[in-house]
Amino acid sequence: MTEKLNWGIIGTGAIAKTFASALAKSRTGELIAVASRTQEKADEFSESFQIPPAKRYRNYSALLTDKDVQAVYIATPHPLHAQWTIKAIEAGKHVLVEKPMAVNQYDAQAMVEAARAHNRLMMEAFMYRCHPQTRALVDLLKQKTIGNVRVIQATFSFRGGFNPDSRLYKNALAGGGILDIGCYPVSIVRLLAGAAMGADFADPLDLKAVGHLESTGVDGYSLAILKFPGEILAQIAGGIAVNQENVVRIFGTEGRIFLPNPWVADRANPTIGKIIIHRNGQPEPQEIDCPADVTAFTLEADAFGDAVLAGKTQASAPAMTWADSLGNIATLDAWRSQIGVVYDFEKPQGYPSVTVADRPLTVASNHRMRYGSLPNVKKKISRLVMGVDNQRTLPHAMVMFDAFFEQGGNTFDTAFVYGGGTMEPLLGHWMKNRNVRDNVVVIAKGAHTPHCNPLAITQQLTQSLDRLQTDYADIYIMHRDNPEIPVGEFVDVLNREAKAGRIKAFGGSNWSLARVEEANNYAKKHGLHGFSLVSNNFSLARMVEAVWDGCIAASDSESRAWFAHTQFPLFAWSSQARGFFTDRAHQDKSLNDAEMNRCWYSDDNWQRRQRVLELAEKKKVLPINIALAYVLFQPFPTFALIGPRVLEELRTSLPALDIELTPPEVAWLNLSE
Numbered sequence: 202m203t204e205k206l207n208w209g210i211i212g213t214g215a216i217a218k219t220f221a222s223a224l225a226k227s228r229t230g231e232l233i234a235v236a237s238r239t240q241e242k243a244d245e246f247s248e249s250f251q252i253p254p255a256k257r258y259r260n261y262s263a264l265l266t267d268k269d270v271q272a273v274y275i276a277t278p279h280p281l282h283a284q285w286t287i288k289a290i291e292a293g294k295h296v297l298v299e300k301p302m303a304v305n306q307y308d309a310q311a312m313v314e315a316a317r318a319h320n321r322l323m324m325e326a327f328m329y330r331c332h333p334q335t336r337a338l339v340d341l342l343k344q345k346t347i348g349n350v351r352v353i354q355a356t357f358s359f360r361g362g363f364n365p366d367s368r369l370y371k372n373a374l375a376g377g378g379i380l381d382i383g384c385y386p387v388s389i390v391r392l393l394a395g396a397a398m399g400a401d402f403a404d405p406l407d408l409k410a411v412g413h414l415e416s417t418g419v420d421g422y423s424l425a426i427l428k429f430p431g432e433i434l435a436q437i438a439g440g441i442a443v444n445q446e447n448v449v450r451i452f453g454t455e456g457r458i459f460l461p462n463p464w465v466a467d468r469a470n471p472t473i474g475k476i477i478i479h480r481n482g483q484p485e486p487q488e489i490d491c492p493a494d495v496t497a498f499t500l501e502a503d504a505f506g507d508a509v510l511a512g513k514t515q516a517s518a519p520a521m522t523w524a525d526s527l528g529n530i531a532t533l534d535a536w537r538s539q540i541g542v543v544y545d546f547e548k549p550q551g552y553p554s555v556t557v558a559d560r561p562l563t564v565a566s567n568h569r570m571r572y573g574s575l576p577n578v579k580k581k582i583s584r585l586v587m588g589v590d591n592q593r594t595l596p597h598a599m600v601m602f603d604a605f606f607e608q609g610g611n612t613f614d615t616a617f618v619y620g621g622g623t624m625e626p627l628l629g630h631w632m633k634n635r636n637v638r639d640n641v642v643v644i645a646k647g648a649h650t651p652h653c654n655p656l657a658i659t660q661q662l663t664q665s666l667d668r669l670q671t672d673y674a675d676i677y678i679m680h681r682d683n684p685e686i687p688v689g690e691f692v693d694v695l696n697r698e699a700k701a702g703r704i705k706a707f708g709g710s711n712w713s714l715a716r717v718e719e720a721n722n723y724a725k726k727h728g729l730h731g732f733s734l735v736s737n738n739f740s741l742a743r744m745v746e747a748v749w750d751g752c753i754a755a756s757d758s759e760s761r762a763w764f765a766h767t768q769f770p771l772f773a774w775s776s777q778a779r780g781f782f783t784d785r786a787h788q789d790k791s792l793n794d795a796e797m798n799r800c801w802y803s804d805d806n807w808q809r810r811q812r813v814l815e816l817a818e819k820k821k822v823l824p825i826n827i828a829l830a831y832v833l834f835q836p837f838p839t840f841a842l843i844g845p846r847v848l849e850e851l852r853t854s855l856p857a858l859d860i861e862l863t864p865p866e867v868a869w870l871n872l873s874e
């Protein structure tokens with residue numbers, strides 16, 4: 202290589218200095234700039250590393266405008282990783298970000314989305330992954346040197362004196378052992394469990410943990426046990442309040458491996474790695490030396506530099522890939538959750554009022570959302586509707602809702618019963634925190650069986666509005682019908698609520714079309730408002746059996762004809778048939794989950810799926826995009842409820858908005874009925 206990769210460093214603390222020294226020995230990189238929060242610290246740092254005055258920046262943003270900087274190393278405390286990674290990527294830089302990549306998996310997903318969108322290399326800095334010792338260990342397990350791996354033990358823990366204002370103990374800086382140091386044991390047991398199964402990494406099926414919390418609410422030390430596929434179990438320990446034996450042990454059916462220095466963290470000198478193998482029945486262990494000419498930090502800089510120069514967006518495993526990092530942080534989330542470490546900035550009162558990228562929430566100017574309308578609802582209604590039924594935590598909800606809103610999505614479908622009542626507050630917090638209530642269409646649902654009666658509508662709506670921190674729902678939908686109650690009683694109470702201003706428009710979900718007609722005949726006769734929408738299941742795949750008790754679909758030709766004739770708006774739930782058009786569905790029933798087999802598996806559906814695959818190939822989109830476009834291109838108003846659990850699912854759903862399906866294509870997809 203003739204030219205070197207030009208690096209800039211953000212943050213001038215302990216690890217920044219280590220990395221700057223490491224770059225001095227790098228084959229591929231050169232340090233040319235630094236940014237600190239103060240000029241004084243930038244200057245002081247630069248003196249040690251010969252950075253010229255013009256490249257010593259007194260704020261982080263300034264470094265990102267430096268055209269000479271190609272790669273940025275982010276060496277700040279954890280809560281700043283996500284925002285500065287995203288800003289650097291958006292400024293066109295490649296990013297090596299210190300571990301843990303982010304404070305939770307949702308912020309990390311936003312970072313991956315940014316790197317993907319801007320085609321930049323982004324890597325989480327686990328330097329031990331770049332040392333030859335780690336690669337040699339992976340190879341040994343792949344070769345089954347100790348037979349089948351059964352148990353892995355990994356520890357990284359040190360005693361840092363308690364100081365509530367230090368990075369390690371401070372709640373606002375996401376202190377604690379799990380994120381700071383527990384990320385290493387997590388990453389190595391995932392790496393080794395994966396290697397034992399011939400993969401780059403594995404994610405645990407289960408995790409249990411105990412821990413000791415400090416007075417600042419961060420974990421001082423903690424232990425976790427993990428269960429992996431392939432009959433592999435792991436024990437891990439991490440801590441900032443106790444010195445432990447920082448080693449890795451792997452036990453297999455034919456022997457064991459001991460790693461006395463797994464983290465190869467010497468900052469000044471190259472580490473000669475050592476792997477000690479004890480084979481069953483052999484008295485003497487075998488010792489393998491794994492020398493390196495430079496420190497693991499230099500090896501890391503070069504693994505990164507080699508990948509950039511090869512035009513990649515991810516370094517090769519065992520250095521961290523995006524999927525590996527996302528699995529790691531998800532495991533750290535699970536570990537933290539088990540011992541109750543929730544940082545103050547992850548709680549409703551402390552949540553930042555800006556997005557992961559540190560910006561006020563706005564709609565992207567290049568969004569592709571389409572909109573429709575409903576009588577009595579003055580706001581435009583996005584034709585994709587975000588389901589508020591699976592966001593488990595506030596950070597999860599905030600990141601997903603922000604991303605949907607940025608893409609022009611403004612309509613959210615909640616329900617009194619979702620998450621046992623825990624979902625509505627998340628949407629409420631988000632709307633309040635982002636100050637977007639006036640821009641959002643809230644669909645509230647209530648009166649689910651067994652409380653499907655007029656009184657429950659009022660009582661539950663009061664509670665829902667309280668949880669949603671609002672005084673009205675733009676759209677109210679009865680979650681179920683109760684045919685034992687005369688329809689007029691429902692229409693009366695819904696009109697009372699509309700008159701009181703607590704709902705603007707209303708409709709029924711899982712209502713038979715005959716009952717909807719009955720309701721609207723009653724309304725007409727009594728000079729009242731009738732239902733203005735129906736929310737039943739609707740998708741290209743026909744629901745063979747109801748997903749949940751009492752569910753009704755409107756996908757059949759008779760229902761479609763009714764909608765086409767009445768032009769009644771349909772809010773289609775499970776519009777993407779709960780994964781039937783993704784790789785999750787297999788014609789071999791034994792590979793499907795129970796719901797897939799029970800609800801979506803039929804010869805007709807497989808034929809439709811086949812046509813979806815053909816058209817997707819032709820239009821160069823994902824099959825799921827065709828399935829969603831089918832819902833949007835009906836001869837009557839439709840809104841498609843989608844339930845992305847992660848940002849990737851949201852991203853891969855959106856291209857449906859760009860597809861134009863002709864009526865013959867729609868008919869052909871539907872087997873030309």
Ligand SMILES: NC(=O)c1ccc[n+]([C@@H]2O[C@H](COP(=O)([O-])OP(=O)(O)OC[C@H]3O[C@@H](n4cnc5c(N)ncnc54)[C@H](OP(=O)(O)O)[C@@H]3O)[C@@H](O)[C@H]2O)c1
Binds near residue numbers: 211215279328
């Ligand atoms: N890979 C490894 O072996 C390794 C080892 C240690 C740490 N790390 C990781 O590296 C990151 C930094 O750790 P460190 O030990 O270098 O920390 P540190 O010594 O405290 O330095 C962090 C730097 O971040 C900047 N910063 C920005 N906002 C800050 C704030 N509110 N409070 C304190 N500092 C702030 C400061 O630089 P300016 O004042 O110049 O802006 C500070 O010097 C952490 O994420 C940690 O997990 C990795």
